[in-house]
Amino acid sequence: MTVSINGTNGLVFNDGSSQATAATGFGFKNRIINGAMVIDQRNAGASVTPIAQQYLCDRWKFGLTAASKFTAQQNAGSVTPPAGFTNYLGVTSSSAYSVSSSDVFYLAQAIEGLNISDLAWGTANAATVTLSFWVRSSLTGTFGGSVGNNGTTNYPFSYTISSANTWEQKTITIVGPTSGTFATTSAAGILLSFSLGAGSTYSGTAGAWAISSFIVQPTGATSVVGTSGATFYITGVQLEKGSTATSFDYRPYGAELALCQRYYYKSIFAPISGYSPTTSRADGTVVFPVPMRDAPAALETTGTASDYGVYFQSGGVLCNSIPNIASPTTIHGGYVRFNCPVSFSIGQGCLMAPYTTGAYLAWSAEL
Amino acid sequence: MIYKMLPAVEGEPQIYARIDDDGLCRLTCTEDYQEFKDWLAKGNTPEPADE
Numbered sequence: 001m002t003v004s005i006n007g008t009n010g011l012v013f014n015d016g017s018s019q020a021t022a023a024t025g026f027g028f029k030n031r032i033i034n035g036a037m038v039i040d041q042r043n044a045g046a047s048v049t050p051i052a053q054q055y056l057c058d059r060w061k062f063g064l065t066a067a068s069k070f071t072a073q074q075n076a077g078s079v080t081p082p083a084g085f086t087n088y089l090g091v092t093s094s095s096a097y098s099v100s101s102s103d104v105f106y107l108a109q110a111i112e113g114l115n116i117s118d119l120a121w122g123t124a125n126a127a128t129v130t131l132s133f134w135v136r137s138s139l140t141g142t143f144g145g146s147v148g149n150n151g152t153t154n155y156p157f158s159y160t161i162s163s164a165n166t167w168e169q170k171t172i173t174i175v176g177p178t179s180g181t182f183a184t185t186s187a188a189g190i191l192l193s194f195s196l197g198a199g200s201t202y203s204g205t206a207g208a209w210a211i212s213s214f215i216v217q218p219t220g221a222t223s224v225v226g227t228s229g230a231t232f233y234i235t236g237v238q239l240e241k242g243s244t245a246t247s248f249d250y251r252p253y254g255a256e257l258a259l260c261q262r263y264y265y266k267s268i269f270a271p272i273s274g275y276s277p278t279t280s281r282a283d284g285t286v287v288f289p290v291p292m293r294d295a296p297a298a299l300e301t302t303g304t305a306s307d308y309g310v311y312f313q314s315g316g317v318l319c320n321s322i323p324n325i326a327s328p329t330t331i332h333g334g335y336v337r338f339n340c341p342v343s344f345s346i347g348q349g350c351l352m353a354p355y356t357t358g359a360y361l362a363w364s365a366e367l
Numbered sequence: 368m369i370y371k372m373l374p375a376v377e378g379e380p381q382i383y384a385r386i387d388d389d390g391l392c393r394l395t396c397t398e399d400y401q402e403f404k405d406w407l408a409k410g411n412t413p414e415p416a417d418e
Contacts, residue, residue, distance in 0.1 A: 301393055
């Protein structure tokens with residue numbers, strides 16, 4: 001077997017195959033979850049007008065200080081994604097809003113500390129990371145974002161969009177911070193943000209770590225919120241260890257979904273086995289597909305009691321109030337309670353179920 | 368948006384219903400729910416449970 005090495009093709013094997021880049025972390029190298037915006041459990045591709053800290057595509061949240069300035073949607077505008085991608089997250093400015101010094105608008109993902117502990121940020125051994133992403137905007141100019149710990153240590157970065165309405169890939173290498181506190185637990189370790197407009201309170205100096213409260217962009221970055229109808233689309237977001245951007249870490253859909261479900265799990269039209277501990281209610285458990293980051297403290301529903309029902313020995317009956325979370329709910333499963341206007345036999349087995357097709361139960365353990 | 372107590376169940380933590388501005392309840396939570404804690408921190412108080 002003959003193996004040659006040259007400066008053009010890298011390693012070339014005798015079967016003609018070659019390896020042009022170093023073999024660093026082929027799989028699960030991306031610390032970002034759902035960087036290709038494939039998973040959208042909450043909105044299933046529907047457009048939303050986000051409120052503060054509302055989640056869009058899974059793991060991606062919207063930060064804002066003024067309501068109703070944007071709409072957001074998986075594949076907003078239905079443009080063709082970059083080659084190799086099928087989805088993106090898009091936001092559209094709803095008006096021409098001039099930010100005040102204390103305004104901020106951004107897309108962000110918090111990375112769990114357990115998933116960045118090897119970066120040793122905040123120590124003398126802090127690792128360099130490289131951020132890469134595809135972005136497309138109706139605006140051109142210098143845009144901004146930041147990496148930090150969402151509180152006291154921030155690194156604002158800038159990038160240039162040269163052509164309007166054209167996908168461009170951006171790469172930013174960040175030398176790890178040797179000071180600051182970055183959680184290595186199940187709490188948020190790193191917050192990655194892409195600014196859509198911010199005032200001076202949330203702006204800083206590009207390309208340098210700063211000990212400061214939350215900064216989302218370099219001073220003077222393009223304000224997407226400042227132009228009515230302006231669009232900002234993003235996908236292929238990858239944050240990896242090292243000083244080189246490598247190809248996007250495509251993971252199997254099921255694996256990516258499971259990663260998302262550690263933080264949010266939406267069970268749509270799925271029945272639950274339960275029993276009746278009293279004459280007017282049924283209790284049951286939802287086993288989470290993967291252990292969640294933390295025990296969920298809330299249960300989301302459609303808001304309509306009659307979307308849910310209980311089937312028992314005498315037939316089916318609709319709920320007369322919204323199903324509610326109950327105790328004990330843990331990282332492994334949720335305890336849920338359906339209330340009905342009938343007289344169950346205590347101890348009777350039953351099937352608790354969403355009654356309409358789109359009805360769901362959802363649990364969040366987001367950061 | 369307000370929070371309202373659900374009727375207490377003996378031996379279990381208090382559960383709260385979030386009532387949105389349109390009058391619908393789309394979320395129930397325990398006192399550990401961060402948004403609920405933030406709402407309390409603003410000086411709000413949950414409504415008592417229905418009798």
